[in-house]
Amino acid sequence: MNQEKIPATVITGFLGAGKTTMIRNLLQNAGGKKIALIINEFGDLGVDGDVLKGCGAENCTEDDIIELTNGCICCTVADDFIPTMTKLLERDARPDHIVIETSGLALPQPLVAAFNWPDIRTHVTVDGVITVVDSAAVAAGRFADDHDAVEAARVEDDSLDHESPIEELFEDQLTCADLIVLNKTDLIDIDGLGRVRAEVASRTSRKPTIIEAKNGDVPAAILLGLGIGTEDDIVNRKSHHELEHEDGTPHDHDEFDSFVVELGPIADPVAFVDALKGVIAEHDVLRLKGFVDVPGKPMRLQVQAVGSRIDTYFDRAWTPGEARATRLVVIGLHEMDETIVRKAIEALA
Numbered sequence: 153m154n155q156e157k158i159p160a161t162v163i164t165g166f167l168g169a170g171k172t173t174m175i176r177n178l179l180q181n182a183g184g185k186k187i188a189l190i191i192n193e194f195g196d197l198g199v200d201g202d203v204l205k206g207c208g209a210e211n212c213t214e215d216d217i218i219e220l221t222n223g224c225i226c227c228t229v230a231d232d233f234i235p236t237m238t239k240l241l242e243r244d245a246r247p248d249h250i251v252i253e254t255s256g257l258a259l260p261q262p263l264v265a266a267f268n269w270p271d272i273r274t275h276v277t278v279d280g281v282i283t284v285v286d287s288a289a290v291a292a293g294r295f296a297d298d299h300d301a302v303e304a305a306r307v308e309d310d311s312l313d314h315e316s317p318i319e320e321l322f323e324d325q326l327t328c329a330d331l332i333v334l335n336k337t338d339l340i341d342i343d344g345l346g347r348v349r350a351e352v353a354s355r356t357s358r359k360p361t362i363i364e365a366k367n368g369d370v371p372a373a374i375l376l377g378l379g380i381g382t383e384d385d386i387v388n389r390k391s392h393h394e395l396e397h398e399d400g401t402p403h404d405h406d407e408f409d410s411f412v413v414e415l416g417p418i419a420d421p422v423a424f425v426d427a428l429k430g431v432i433a434e435h436d437v438l439r440l441k442g443f444v445d446v447p448g449k450p451m452r453l454q455v456q457a458v459g460s461r462i463d464t465y466f467d468r469a470w471t472p473g474e475a476r477a478t479r480l481v482v483i484g485l486h487e488m489d490e491t492i493v494r495k496a497i498e499a500l501a
């Protein structure tokens with residue numbers, strides 16, 4: 153039996169940064185490497201798993217894609233992640249490489265620490281942590297501490313004296329990185345990109361390599377094989393929470409909420425998406441994604457909104473026996489009023 157440790161790459165980054173898009177590219181250019189994929193998503197609709205299973209890569213079949221859906225991977229390390237890894241390692245056909253996509257709200261630190269658990273450490277090592285950044289969102293000030301909703305909350309409650317949850321998480325994900333991918337470079341100009349690079353570099357005291365990408369198109373040779381062994385260096389990558397609670401108080405994600413909206417068929421998807429932009433902007437929805445049933449179309453329409461930017465495309469045919477429906481997962485700050493946002497979206501159908 154091959155006793156060499158299997159390398160595992162952790163891919164993290166805020167909601168909508170382009171993690172799934174980058175992994176889809178990776179699966180398609182990973183050569184003969186057999187990859188096992190562990191995907192973790194915030195929200196009760198497995199959109200990322202569905203997208204990645206649909207990409208048909210021979211080196212990563214549907215059996216090699218494992219979805220962890222019981223909350224953010226950083227909170228379910230003991231109950232979900234460790235047993236999943238253990239089962240994966242018991243398989244007869246060991247993968248050449250394991251890729252883990254965290255949810256956009258996950259802290260990578262507890263996940264990396266899990267690689268020091270004896271059962272895992274003897275078999276697997278963290279090849280590297282890759283943090284994907286939405287360069288356009290950084291340029292737009294999305295991660296600066298003047299996020300409207302959080303400011304409003306702070307005015308109401310002056311005990312909220314630390315940075316916004318979005319900013320903190322952004323920094324925690326950068327702090328843990330071995331490689332930072334400034335993605336979505338097509339959406340900003342060269343000067344803007346220079347400012348984004350400087351801002352991102354200033355948000356971590358470490359000096360990870362920073363590269364640029366469009367549509368997550370980075371060669372597998374750059375993403376895989378970093379050979380860092382990140383689990384041996386977690387002491388230098390502490391999250392805000394770890395620094396503030398050295399007593400080991402567990403963290404949570406109370407600042408964020410998600411819910412799923414189910415609708416019937418949408419006859420005019422162009423008008424629907426246009427109106428959706430208004431709802432997203434008005435209620436400060438951070439992320440919205442899912443599938444739309446367009447009557448008369450054999451394909452389902454995938455909707456991907458990051459802030460008020462929305463992409464749509466027909467991704468695959470509805471399969472025989474699959475119930476056609478419109479399902480959208482909505483993610484926002486805790487202050488977002490689910491009832492109001494739900495009603496606003498339902499009113500568009």
Ligand SMILES: Nc1nc2c(ncn2[C@@H]2O[C@H](COP(=O)(O)OP(=O)(O)OP(=O)(O)O)[C@@H](O)[C@H]2O)c(=O)[nH]1
Nearest residue numbers: 167168169170171172173256336366367368456463
């Ligand atoms: N313009 C542009 N859009 C991109 C780029 N990369 C990804 N996107 C789009 O951004 C949206 C979100 O991409 P995903 O890959 O789903 O992002 P993610 O980080 O996996 O999102 P979560 O898992 O929800 O956190 C999709 O509509 C992508 O098509 C890019 O480089 N440029």
